[in-house]
Amino acid sequence: MSVALGTTRPLPVRTTPVGDPGDLLASLPRTAPYAWIRHGEGLVGWGEAARVAVPPGPGRFAWARQWLAGVFGYAHVDDAVRTPGSGPVAFGSFTFDEDAEGSVLVVPQAVLARRDGHAWLTTIGEAPLQTFSPVRDPGRISYGDGSLSAPQWEHVVARAAQRIRDGELEKVVLARDLVATAERPIDVRLLLARLAGRYPECYTFSVAGLVGATPELLIRRTGQEIESLVLAGTTPRGISAADDLARGAALFASTKDRSEHECAIASVRQTLAPLCSSLTTPDEPELLMLPNVQHLASHVSGRLADGASVLDVVAAMHPTAAVGGTPTDIAIKVIRELEGMDRAGYAGPVGWIDAHGDGEWGIALRSGLIQGRRARLFAGGGIMGDSDPAAELTEAQAKFRVMQYALEG
Numbered sequence: 068m069s070v071a072l073g074t075t076r077p078l079p080v081r082t083t084p085v086g087d088p089g090d091l092l093a094s095l096p097r098t099a100p101y102a103w104i105r106h107g108e109g110l111v112g113w114g115e116a117a118r119v120a121v122p123p124g125p126g127r128f129a130w131a132r133q134w135l136a137g138v139f140g141y142a143h144v145d146d147a148v149r150t151p152g153s154g155p156v157a158f159g160s161f162t163f164d165e166d167a168e169g170s171v172l173v174v175p176q177a178v179l180a181r182r183d184g185h186a187w188l189t190t191i192g193e194a195p196l197q198t199f200s201p202v203r204d205p206g207r208i209s210y211g212d213g214s215l216s217a218p219q220w221e222h223v224v225a226r227a228a229q230r231i232r233d234g235e236l237e238k239v240v241l242a243r244d245l246v247a248t249a250e251r252p253i254d255v256r257l258l259l260a261r262l263a264g265r266y267p268e269c270y271t272f273s274v275a276g277l278v279g280a281t282p283e284l285l286i287r288r289t290g291q292e293i294e295s296l297v298l299a300g301t302t303p304r305g306i307s308a309a310d311d312l313a314r315g316a317a318l319f320a321s322t323k324d325r326s327e328h329e330c331a332i333a334s335v336r337q338t339l340a341p342l343c344s345s346l347t348t349p350d351e352p353e354l355l356m357l358p359n360v361q362h363l364a365s366h367v368s369g370r371l372a373d374g375a376s377v378l379d380v381v382a383a384m385h386p387t388a389a390v391g392g393t394p395t396d397i398a399i400k401v402i403r404e405l406e407g408m409d410r411a412g413y414a415g416p417v418g419w420i421d422a423h424g425d426g427e428w429g430i431a432l433r434s435g436l437i438q439g440r441r442a443r444l445f446a447g448g449g450i451m452g453d454s455d456p457a458a459e460l461t462e463a464q465a466k467f468r469v470m471q472y473a474l475e476g
């Protein structure tokens with residue numbers, strides 16, 4: 068763990084209202100930018116007042132909560148805004164697999180935020196100097212296979228579908244990675260600007276090198292109120308409006324996709340119900356149309372029964388069947404056996420939490436891990452007994468397009 072400031076004195080945190088800052092992403096420096104943006108609103112952060120590598124293991128969320136309690140408890144807060152996301156905030160990314168290294172929490176030194184037309188700035192200690200450097204293009208991008216080639220992955224999908232037909236499990240989500248190499252170092256700010264521009268409906272995020280635009284909200288906590296957007300069941304976009312309509316109708320009518328979605332909703336309902344005094348899940352999914360794919364989507368809302376923080380709820384929910392499978396423990400075992408790669412933060416929880424336990428966490432889909440000139444991109448899909456490996460590959464390719472666009476424009 069590192070706490071940059073105040074080892075003997077409390078962390079001085081100050082939040083003040085500010086005028087319209089314009090494009091939040093335009094404020095970010097080149098190195099280690101933090102972001103959580105949807106429809107131009109959200110939070111961006113820079114500098115590091117505190118940072119910790121969360122140790123792997125089943126107790127990692129409890130450990131993280133304790134660490135946060137220590138850091139937030141140590142803060143001397145002057146908050147003139149008093150809204151979710153004001154005062155000290157931590158950004159976080161947790162690995163998909165609880166046994167993997169790589170989960171991280173960071174309390175930026177500066178956070179600029181906007182919601183419902185109100186904007187505010189939080190600084191910890193001396194406001195870090197914002198050095199403006201031009202956003203740089205990474206140049207030509209070349210791609211190589213990650214852990215498995217496309218035919219190898221199709222083979223793995225076929226094996227998983229067979230295990231489902233054999234009755235070992237009901238659903239498993241399998242993913243693959245692609246390695247992108249750029250001519251020049253990849254400037255995360257360029258990726259964020261492109262993602263937020265093309266995917267305004269998604270949550271564009273950046274935490275410790277993990278960058279993406281996910282449509283899937285794992286959980287938002289605002290006081291006692293919680294919301295989640297459950298996605299599962301996908302078809303690529305069509306070539307015309309009529310084609311889109313036909314594909315959407317086919318998605319609704321597909322038994323495979325409807326059962327896949329039902330598994331995801333059931334897992335969310337099962338983990339949220341014990342935490343909530345009321346919980347609403349729709350009877351039927353809706354269609355979420357994104358520039359690259361259409362999803363079956365269900366809005367879930369509820370009221371927490373006690374004072375669980377957003378991270379407590381994340382701990383209870385992860386991994387949902389939208390990224391793990393059903394039953395969860397067997398799906399995780401099958402993923403470890405078949406996928407042949409470390410998912411790192413892909414499909415793990417990513418988001419932010421404030422000192423009151425409010426926050427927003429997404430599932431890190433449509434994302435990549437950026438390191439210098441290299442990016443590891445991830446995409447996957449839910450596999451059922453009747454999954455067609457070629458169709459699953461096409462779906463994963465459509466999902467990769469989000470990060471390919473971010474890199475290439």
Ligand SMILES: C=C(O[C@H]1C=CC=C(C(=O)O)[C@@H]1O)C(=O)O
Pocket residue numbers: 240242283298299300301362388389390432433445446447448449450466
């Ligand atoms: C696993 C991914 O998507 C999940 C979320 C939405 C739809 C999904 C699907 O239809 O398979 C997946 O469950 C991914 O984007 O890599």
